[in-house]
Amino acid sequence: MTEKPADTKEYWRWQEYHRVVPGKTWSDKNLITAGVDVGSVGSKAVIMIDGEVYAWAVTRTGSNSPDSAIKVMGMVLDGTGLQQSDIKYTVGTGYGRVNVPMANKAITEIACHAKGANYIWGSSVRTILDVGGQDIKAIHCDETGRVTSFLMNDKCAAGTGRGMEVFADLLKIPIEDMGKVSLSIEEEPEPVSCTCVAFAKTEAIGLLRKGWTREKVIAAYTRAMAIRMANLVNRVGLEKEFVVTGGQSKNMGIVNRVENVLSVKTLPSPNWREGGLDPMIAGALGAALLARALYLKAQGS
Amino acid sequence: MITHYGYIDGSGEYFISIDSDKCNSCRKCVEQCPQQALELVTEFIDLEDKTVAAVTEEHRKKIRYTCAQCKPQENRTPCVLACQEGAITCVWKPA
Amino acid sequence: MITAGIDMGIQTVKVVILKDGVAAGKAKAFSGFEPTKAAEQAFAQALQLANVKKEEVSMVLATGSGMDMAPYSAGNVSMMGADAKAGVFLFPSARTVIDVGAEEARAVKCDERGIMQDFVVNERCAAGAGTFIEAMARALEVKLEDMGPLSLKAERASPINATCVIFGESDVVSLIHRQESKPEIARAVFDSMADRISSMVHRLGINPDVVLVGGVAKDVGFIESLKRKLGISVLVPEDPEYAGALGAALTAASRKKGASK
Numbered sequence: 001m002t003e004k005p006a007d008t009k010e011y012w013r014w015q016e017y018h019r020v021v022p023g024k025t026w027s028d029k030n031l032i033t034a035g036v037d038v039g040s041v042g043s044k045a046v047i048m049i050d051g052e053v054y055a056w057a058v059t060r061t062g063s064n065s066p067d068s069a070i071k072v073m074g075m076v077l078d079g080t081g082l083q084q085s086d087i088k089y090t091v092g093t094g095y096g097r098v099n100v101p102m103a104n105k106a107i108t109e110i111a112c113h114a115k116g117a118n119y120i121w122g123s124s125v126r127t128i129l130d131v132g133g134q135d136i137k138a139i140h141c142d143e144t145g146r147v148t149s150f151l152m153n154d155k156c157a158a159g160t161g162r163g164m165e166v167f168a169d170l171l172k173i174p175i176e177d178m179g180k181v182s183l184s185i186e187e188e189p190e191p192v193s194c195t196c197v198a199f200a201k202t203e204a205i206g207l208l209r210k211g212w213t214r215e216k217v218i219a220a221y222t223r224a225m226a227i228r229m230a231n232l233v234n235r236v237g238l239e240k241e242f243v244v245t246g247g248q249s250k251n252m253g254i255v256n257r258v259e260n261v262l263s264v265k266t267l268p269s270p271n272w273r274e275g276g277l278d279p280m281i282a283g284a285l286g287a288a289l290l291a292r293a294l295y296l297k298a299q300g301s
Numbered sequence: 302m303i304t305h306y307g308y309i310d311g312s313g314e315y316f317i318s319i320d321s322d323k324c325n326s327c328r329k330c331v332e333q334c335p336q337q338a339l340e341l342v343t344e345f346i347d348l349e350d351k352t353v354a355a356v357t358e359e360h361r362k363k364i365r366y367t368c369a370q371c372k373p374q375e376n377r378t379p380c381v382l383a384c385q386e387g388a389i390t391c392v393w394k395p396a
Numbered sequence: 397m398i399t400a401g402i403d404m405g406i407q408t409v410k411v412v413i414l415k416d417g418v419a420a421g422k423a424k425a426f427s428g429f430e431p432t433k434a435a436e437q438a439f440a441q442a443l444q445l446a447n448v449k450k451e452e453v454s455m456v457l458a459t460g461s462g463m464d465m466a467p468y469s470a471g472n473v474s475m476m477g478a479d480a481k482a483g484v485f486l487f488p489s490a491r492t493v494i495d496v497g498a499e500e501a502r503a504v505k506c507d508e509r510g511i512m513q514d515f516v517v518n519e520r521c522a523a524g525a526g527t528f529i530e531a532m533a534r535a536l537e538v539k540l541e542d543m544g545p546l547s548l549k550a551e552r553a554s555p556i557n558a559t560c561v562i563f564g565e566s567d568v569v570s571l572i573h574r575q576e577s578k579p580e581i582a583r584a585v586f587d588s589m590a591d592r593i594s595s596m597v598h599r600l601g602i603n604p605d606v607v608l609v610g611g612v613a614k615d616v617g618f619i620e621s622l623k624r625k626l627g628i629s630v631l632v633p634e635d636p637e638y639a640g641a642l643g644a645a646l647t648a649a650s651r652k653k654g655a656s657k
Contacts, residue, residue, distance in 0.1 A: 150305070151305035231314065366595030
């Protein structure tokens with residue numbers, strides 16, 4: 001796998017931070033595990049005590065995956081009193097998973113993401129739509145967070161953050177506002193006829209010339225993108241409860257329309273600023289859970 | 302676990318879906334594919350490394366072109382017919 | 397007998413005036429947002445070049461995705477049919493015609509009379525047609541007409557995400573920042589296009605001789621890559637972008653001849 005260049009665009013502003021859950025203690029008797037998720041844009045780490053979240057950290061991925069892994073691991077240990085050697089088992093995941101130096105095993109992000117979502121939203125989650133900057137994943141899992149059906153789409157930009165950026169540039173609207181603007185229309189227009197972003201762009205220029213407002217154009221485009229995402233979800237099988245994760249989950253224009261097309265409401269995302277778990281850490285969290293399962297299995301429990 | 306290899310784009314929906322629960326790594330589909338688009342890989346499933354069939358990296362993003370010659374619209378491609386376990390399915394939906 | 401064909405392409409309209417079996421006048425114009433007007437302009441220009449007056453044209457037929465908006469037209473010819481007719485007219489040994497345009501690519505199987513027997517189309521995805529090459533050229537900051545010669549300098553193709561115009565553009569920008577060689581990137585662009593086109597043609601079964609037409613057929617880089625992927629030679633006419641309009645004009649001539657019997 002080639003390294004991602006340092007100038008990789010960010011599609012949502014990243015908040016670098018780390019958190020330690022207050023009121024938790026640990027000793028040698030506890031099974032302490034860690035998960036490190038090195039994504040193309042962000043790196044996250046989670047530490048668990050006996051399968052319960054103790055601390056987590058989120059940072060930007062630099063041009064070097066091993067360095068990013070080491071950096072985020074250092075951040076998550078900070079304030080816990082733990083050292084690397086106290087961690088019994090670490091699982092690396094994400095785009096850069098083969099480059100996590102402290103990992104005992106590397107596991108694909110799909111398995112980790114589903115396990116993490118199961119922890120964050122509960123055992124009722126069955127369908128996850130993860131919309132990133134450059135890919136879209138649709139996952140169906142069971143009540144334990146085990147993946148039953150999944151697909152990853154990085155062939156076509158439609159619906160990804162990159163595809164949204166093209167329109168944000170075209171219409172001169174900041175990408176963080178795209179969702180809000182797309183919902184500011186009075187009546188929902190027909191979706192653009194082209195799923196292809198390149199062709200949709202030409203179509204949009206034509207619509208603007210015909211007198212369509214920017215709001216209406218974004219609404220039409222966002223609807224077309226939501227329909228495509230819904231098709232991806234239907235391919236893996238839609239089952240309640242349904243959650244949307246990833247950078248694009250913050251685009252309410254997308255989320256609302258996906259809900260509308262699939263006739264299902266998504267579970268709301270917890271807000272880390274209010275003491276909840278950050279959905280961004282789902283992968284690292286799942287990795288830490290799988291680390292625990294693997295350690296126990298190796299011990300013969 | 303079913304992995305859907307392929308994509309949806311402006312021109313339609315194209316997937317080769319492989320169920321790792323049913324796959325017994327017999328290699329029949331790998332041998333039957335005229336494009337050499339299938340291979341056996343090791344995947345970490347249920348806390349274990351399991352060997353199952355998968356679409357090669359090279360073909361995942363151009364599966365529409367890869368499968369076109371095998372008459373995929375009838376779901377009777379050589380790989381599907383070769384599998385005794387019903388582990389592999391072909392989805393072909395031009396827009 | 398004088399007939400005319402108008403190819404209402406999404407990007408460019410092309411007109412051919414056919415005078416007694418010879419393409420006497422060819423002209424084109426950007427479709428823009430008023431394709432009918434553009435077609436009228438191109439038509440006037442073609443008439444001038446052919447030294448023919450509008451009244452002398454006994455039949456006009458239209459083709460191309462915007463065919464319903466063509467001026468002066470007495471009817472439509474399918475793009476596949478037009479390609480087949482033009483292919484055999486230009487090269488009597490033609491049995492497979494590949495037409496790669498700005499937004500769509502197709503391959504047509506035909507017989508010795510230029511009658512279309514089977515076809516396959518790449519549409520609705522910009523990576524399958526000329527738009528892909530144009531976008532990559534922009535990202536490389538290279539003029540479209542320089543892409544071909546540039547790619548011929550490369551011995552290998554850079555690994556780029558070539559399945560999507562949007563992803564490809566980002567990839568190219570990153571590669572340029574890392575100072576990857578432009579010829580190798582250009583070659584990757586043509587190789588991936590050729591890969592898609594050749595897969596499409598294989599669905600039909602390749603029946604030689606193979607003729608390549610459409611705007612992209614003017615590009616030496618694409619022709620080289622396509623020859624490599626197909627494993628056989630391809631015949632490319634002069635002014636390959638006029639094949640559709642030519643086919644429509646030829647069809648008009650056939651219909652007129654048939655009607656006068």
